Amino acid sequence: MNAPMITLGVCMCAAACGIAETAASATSTAKDQKKVAITVYNAGFGVVRDERTITLPKGTVDLRFMEVASKVQPETVQIDAATAGDKLAVLEQNYEYDLMSPAKLMEKYVGKTITIIQRNDFKDARIPREATLLSFNNNQPIYSIDGKIAIYRGQEEVELPAMPENLVSEPTLVWLLDNAFEGAQTIIANYMTQGMRWNADYVAVLTPDEKTLNLNGWVTINNQSGATFNNAQLKLVAGDVQRVASEEYDTFGGERVYAMAAAPSRKAFTEEGLFEYHLYTLDRPTTLKQNQQKQISLLEARDVRTEKTYRCIGQNWWYRNKQGELIRNIKIAVFIAFTNSQENALGIPLPKGTVRVYKADSSGNNQFIGEDNIDHTPKNERIELKLGDAFDITSERRQMSFTRLADNMFEMSWEVKVRNHKDEDITVEMIEPLGGDWKITESSVPFIKKDAGTAQFNLPVKKDGEAVLTYTVRVKW
Structure with missing residues (x-):
C-alpha cells in the first residue's frame, strides 16, 4: 500500500x-x-x-x-x-x-x-x-x-x-x-x-562625598543591515542630520545591552568636526556582524566636579482657583549637574545618550541610583541629570487665603512646609510656575524671577528639622 x-x-x-x-x-x-x-x-x-x-x-x-x-x-x-x-x-x-x-x-x-x-x-x-x-x-x-x-x-x-x-x-x-x-x-x-544605529551610553560613579564623579562613555552599535562587515574602518556621526521622511522605517528588535564599567577603559575614538556635526573615528579596524550589538569605549574622565540639587516643582493650576485641601506628599526631586569643560576633566562634544549613575555602598559594591538622558552636548555646556525623588525629604502646602480682586485678578497666600529627615543640612529649590501677570507682594524667603512664568525660592532646611515658606502672590489672567 x-x-x-x-x-x-x-x-x-x-x-x-x-x-x-x-x-x-x-x-x-x-x-x-x-x-x-x-x-x-x-x-x-x-x-x-x-x-x-x-x-x-x-x-x-x-x-x-x-x-x-x-x-x-x-x-x-x-x-x-x-x-x-x-x-x-x-x-x-x-x-x-x-x-x-x-x-x-x-x-x-x-x-x-x-x-x-x-x-x-x-x-x-x-x-x-x-x-x-x-x-x-x-x-x-x-x-x-x-x-x-x-x-x-x-x-x-x-x-x-x-x-x-x-x-x-x-x-x-x-x-x-x-x-x-x-x-x-x-x-x-x-x-x-x-538597519544600522548607534547611541552613547555613559556610566557615572559618584564618590562617597558626592562632590565628584568618574565618567566612562561607551558607544553601542547595532547592525541589522543584512550584511557582515569584516575588518571595517568605523566612523560615527553625532548630530541631528536632516532626512526626507519616508514610508519605510526600521525597527530594532532584541534586547539592548547596557555598559557597566568593571575596569578602566581606553579612549578608542578620535573626534573631529564635520559640517555642523561631530565625527568619531575608531583607531583600529573592527568587524560588525549581522544582528550583532557591539560596544566600544568612547571616553574616560575622572574627578569630574558635580553638584547635587534638591528641587520641589509646583503646578501652574494651583494659582487659578481656590484650593481648599492640604496638598500632601509633594515629591522632592534629586538632580546632579556638572559642566562639560576642560577645566572639569571633560571639554569634549558628548553625543546624546543615557547616563546611568552608581554609588558604592558600605561594602564597596557599586549600586545603581538613577539614570537620565542627555542631548548632544557641546563643550563648556552644563549637564543636569534627574536621578529620582528623595526618600527622607517631604513637603506639603496649603493655600492660606484666596481673594478675588476683579473678574480676572486674584490674590492668594501660600504656606509650604519642607521636612528634612537627613543627617545633614540641605537647601531645597522651590520652583513655582506662575501664570498670567503675577507679582509676589511678600514672602518669608527672597525669591528669584527665573523667567516670565517662574519664581524660585531657595529654602534652607536644617537636619532633622522643618522649614516653612510663606508668600503672597497677585495674579492677573
Missing part, C-alpha cells in the same frame, strides 16, 4: 541551477573586497564604502556586485572607477531583491509541469508523479494529476525542472558597464543602508 506524500517540501530541488550567463558577465563577492568603511549615524542608518579589486572583460559587461547590505537604499548607490577612470562607464544600474524561497519557487511554476515525489515507506521507494501546479495561494498548492484536481497540505516533496528566472539567493547590485580597461581594477561602491 502506498503511503501518502509525507516528506517536507523544503528540500525542493532543481535540475538546472542558474540562468544562462552570457560571455560578457562578471560576479564580485566579498572575497574581492580590499577595504570597507562604515559610517553609522545615530538616526538609524549607515553609509558603506565597499572597495573591491575586479577583473572585467572588455566591452559591455553585466557585473553582479553581491554580498551587499540587504537593506541598501538602491537610489543612493554610487560607483567609482578608481583605477579605470573614464575607461569604465555605467550604462544601467539595477537592484535585484526578489529572493529565492520555497514559496517563491512554487509561485514561479504556477501553470507549469512539475514532479511530485510519493514515498512507499514499506518498500523504501520514491515514486515520481507528473503534475501541473494550478495554484499556490497562502502556501497551499493545488495540482492537476491525470486530469483530476489534487489538493495537498504542503508536506509533499516537489522537484522543479529548472531554476526560474529573476530569482536571486541574496540581494545583488547589478551594473551594465562599458569597460575599456584591461586587467584588474579597483571599483568602489558607496551606498546608504537602513
